[in-house]
Amino acid sequence: MFKKNNYTIQDGIKVFNYSDKVTGKVITFYHDDPFPNYEISDNKLTILKKGDENLFTSSLKKFIGYNKKILEVGAGTCQLSNYLSIGNNNELVAFDANLTSLKAGLDFAKKNEIKNVNFVCGDIFDDHFSENYFDIILCNGVLHHTKDTFDAMKKITKSLKKDGILLVGLYNKYGRLRTFIRKYLFKVFGKKYLMIFDPVLRKTDSKSSKKIDAWIKDQYTHPVERSHTFDEVIKNFKTNKIEFYNSFPSCDFFQSSDENQDVSKLFNKGNEGTKFERLLAQISMIFNRQGDEGGLYIFLGQKKD
Numbered sequence: 001m002f003k004k005n006n007y008t009i010q011d012g013i014k015v016f017n018y019s020d021k022v023t024g025k026v027i028t029f030y031h032d033d034p035f036p037n038y039e040i041s042d043n044k045l046t047i048l049k050k051g052d053e054n055l056f057t058s059s060l061k062k063f064i065g066y067n068k069k070i071l072e073v074g075a076g077t078c079q080l081s082n083y084l085s086i087g088n089n090n091e092l093v094a095f096d097a098n099l100t101s102l103k104a105g106l107d108f109a110k111k112n113e114i115k116n117v118n119f120v121c122g123d124i125f126d127d128h129f130s131e132n133y134f135d136i137i138l139c140n141g142v143l144h145h146t147k148d149t150f151d152a153m154k155k156i157t158k159s160l161k162k163d164g165i166l167l168v169g170l171y172n173k174y175g176r177l178r179t180f181i182r183k184y185l186f187k188v189f190g191k192k193y194l195m196i197f198d199p200v201l202r203k204t205d206s207k208s209s210k211k212i213d214a215w216i217k218d219q220y221t222h223p224v225e226r227s228h229t230f231d232e233v234i235k236n237f238k239t240n241k242i243e244f245y246n247s248f249p250s251c252d253f254f255q256s257s258d259e260n261q262d263v264s265k266l267f268n269k270g271n272e273g274t275k276f277e278r279l280l281a282q283i284s285m286i287f288n289r290q291g292d293e294g295g296l297y298i299f300l301g302q303k304k305d
């Protein structure tokens with residue numbers, strides 16, 4: 001799985017040293033509030049229920065199927081890897097530079113007898129994984145927090161097999177507008193303002209203070225954060241010989257609005273639309289649920305070389 005086995009094992013986690021300053025800054029930032037963190041009441045049944053009830057995660061799990069090698073890059077506290085591993089023979093690797101987050105994921109896996117997830121700590125830019133190894137690479141909400149989004153994308157794509165699928169989630173330049181405004185108001189009015197005006201916090205159980213703190217920190221005080229347009233992803237997919245598969249929201253803005261809001265359609269082959277359609281799709285994010293939740297959008301691509 002690795003190019004070189006020069007890792008140490010700490011509490012069951014394979015740990016590669018890293019030296020990049022930006023990565024160090026990001027890891028220090030997440031140290032006290034690993035993201036996204038678990039609710040106190042979480043166990044295998046509750047994450048299975050939540051994952052199955054969430055149209056994105058349940059459709060992703062169905063799309064993946066069985067007998068696959070999957071890498072989750074920037075897995076954080078590993079909810080997604082743990083959820084995707086339940087009830088199948090897939091081999092998952094939860095990879096993150098933050099050992100504290102991975103420990104939370106591993107503790108959860110051990111307590112709940114989840115056995116098909118490997119936990120690996122290291123930096124994306126150190127390129128640890130063998131080339132053409134994984135069937136699926138998932139990287140949601142991570143690359144815009146590194147020193148170079150598209151260099152990181154190039155690095156992770158190397159370990160994807162030909163015809164393998166890459167899923168990337170990034171902040172959108174237009175779709176994140178409401179968060180940019182809330183960020184400013186948070187600086188002036190503080191946390192109480194966010195508890196009323198941030199739609200995600202309004203839905204979070206008020207007893208889950210760790211989860212609330214992790215969200216506020218991640219969304220409003222991050223030291224390394226960028227946002228990108230759809231066109232930047234399309235251009236970089238082409239450079240890395242990745243064929244567009246589909247996106248959420250869809251680049252095909254003029255399809256029915258029901259389809260535009262149906263995240264399960266992400267896993268059907270779609271079309272990349274025109275520049276104008278893509279622009280409208282991104283502007284519309286400001287006014288819908290994605291704008292509520294920080295303007296994250298998802299692209300799926302298939303490696304062709």
Ligand SMILES: C[S@@+](CC[C@H](N)C(=O)[O-])C[C@H]1O[C@@H](n2cnc3c(N)ncnc32)[C@H](O)[C@@H]1O
Nearest residue numbers: 023036074075076096097098123124140141142
């Ligand atoms: C916002 S969290 C996203 C966690 C998870 N993917 C999710 O959607 O909940 C970003 C994660 O990326 C990790 N990360 C940031 N830069 C990294 C790098 N250079 N190498 C590996 N992981 C990195 C952080 O440690 C953090 O856990």
